[in-house]
Amino acid sequence: MRSFLNVEDLGDLKQALGEAAEIKADRFKYDTLGKNKTLLMVFFNNSLRTRLSTQKAAMNLGMNVIVLDVNAGAWKLETERGVIMDGDKSEHLLEAIPVMGSYCDVIGIRSFAGLTDREYDYAETVYHQFLRYSGKPVFAMETATVHPLQAFADLITISEYSGCSGHSRNSGKPKVVLTWAPHPKSLPQAVPNSFAQWMNAADVDFVITHPEGYELDPRFVGNARVEYDQKKAFEGADFIYAKNWSCPGVTRPEAYGKILHDYHQMMHWTVDAEHMGWTNNAHFMHCLPVRRGMIVTDDVIEAPSSLVIPEAANREISATVVLKRILQSL
Numbered sequence: 001m002r003s004f005l006n007v008e009d010l011g012d013l014k015q016a017l018g019e020a021a022e023i024k025a026d027r028f029k030y031d032t033l034g035k036n037k038t039l040l041m042v043f044f045n046n047s048l049r050t051r052l053s054t055q056k057a058a059m060n061l062g063m064n065v066i067v068l069d070v071n072a073g074a075w076k077l078e079t080e081r082g083v084i085m086d087g088d089k090s091e092h093l094l095e096a097i098p099v100m101g102s103y104c105d106v107i108g109i110r111s112f113a114g115l116t117d118r119e120y121d122y123a124e125t126v127y128h129q130f131l132r133y134s135g136k137p138v139f140a141m142e143t144a145t146v147h148p149l150q151a152f153a154d155l156i157t158i159s160e161y162s163g164c165s166g167h168s169r170n171s172g173k174p175k176v177v178l179t180w181a182p183h184p185k186s187l188p189q190a191v192p193n194s195f196a197q198w199m200n201a202a203d204v205d206f207v208i209t210h211p212e213g214y215e216l217d218p219r220f221v222g223n224a225r226v227e228y229d230q231k232k233a234f235e236g237a238d239f240i241y242a243k244n245w246s247c248p249g250v251t252r253p254e255a256y257g258k259i260l261h262d263y264h265q266m267m268h269w270t271v272d273a274e275h276m277g278w279t280n281n282a283h284f285m286h287c288l289p290v291r292r293g294m295i296v297t298d299d300v301i302e303a304p305s306s307l308v309i310p311e312a313a314n315r316e317i318s319a320t321v322v323l324k325r326i327l328q329s330l
């Protein structure tokens, strides 16, 4: 595997879930696979889980790890071609990428959407430059439009907990609901995009609910059911996956990356005990970091049915499977 951005990059999902279970049973099973191989993790944005879980995954496989925080100590990087670099940016990404590639065997990239130029973000311009100019396999640690390590960890978690809950009303398939929830700042669409893409590929009954104007890109929505009435969407749900995202610019191109309403008017979308009461005793999920009181109430996130901690722990598992696949193809 030379690139990890989309669910298709992993091939058969059942096999990938089998590998995840194998790693979970013995996370050091392949601890010599990465001997003398170096992972470089490049962060253009903050992280807690991705940074720790991906580094841990690399260590499980016996790799060496280098972490670069581009905005804390590196030269400021220009990303556009054809500009006269007379501002505060000292180096161009097109030199920086092959230099980074010369020090490592695998590169992970965290580079969020700028949320101003939809075409630039949705072309995954920065990711594809790394893929083209580094000469090394590259994987997404949340790029402009996707967060596949998160979605894979989410799928692992759902498959673990749908097995043991077994109380779905939907002919054996768990009902999984992705719900928009309020947030005071503009956030990317990467997490909901990937979650939708992976749920569409999985064996679940999948519903998306959000206020009008927040329609996700059709390439990620696929055949999912979109239900604007949050209560109807929640009915019978086995898993509630909450996330905020800014306007994806599908039905409102001029509002790309914006918050469409003052969040004070949207607090009825916050997932609280009343919302969870509409479900089939659903598990609550969120990728974290989460703002309590905005996305979810304290009681819901602290309830025994909340999966936010095991979900985050599964990030180590998803990253170990992905790095293992990459190392096996070197």
Ligand code: AN0
Residues within 6 Å of the ligand: 142, 187, 188, 189, 190, 191, 287, 288, 289
């Ligand atoms: C980021 C986002 O919404 O994409 C990262 C989530 C994993 N969240 C924030 O910036 C708060």
Ligand code: CP
Residues within 6 Å of the ligand: 046, 047, 048, 049, 050, 051, 142, 150, 287, 288, 289
């Ligand atoms: N869920 C997730 O990717 O968290 P971080 O932003 O802390 O890495």
